[in-house]
Amino acid sequence: MPQHGAVMNILCKMRGHLPDRGGARHDGQDYWTACKRCAAPLIRDLDGWRPPTDHDVRAHGLNLVEQRGLSGSQGGDAASA
Numbered sequence: 489m490p491q492h493g494a495v496m497n498i499l500c501k502m503r504g505h506l507p508d509r510g511g512a513r514h515d516g517q518d519y520w521t522a523c524k525r526c527a528a529p530l531i532r533d534l535d536g537w538r539p540p541t542d543h544d545v546r547a548h549g550l551n552l553v554e555q556r557g558l559s560g561s562q563g564g565d566a567a568s569a
């Protein structure tokens with residue numbers, strides 16, 4: 489049973505994460521993927537891939553909700569007129 493996420497792969501520590509570019513997805517704002525070695529989430533920044541901040545994670549969640557059209561109970565007049 490593989491360890492899940494808690495321990496960063498030693499190679500990731502030394503060289504940085506290994507983004508799975510083929511599996512990258514655009515959430516309407518940024519590209520997201522996971523590290524091939526340790527499965528850590530990664531977001532694409534101007535200089536390359538980096539681990540997301542809490543702010544990024546929250547924005548990503550909101551973007552996904554908007555894409556699925558599941559946003560029901562928050563706000564209202566942002567969408568259309």
Ligand SMILES: [Zn+2]
Nearest residue numbers: 500505523526
């Ligand atoms: Zn990694």
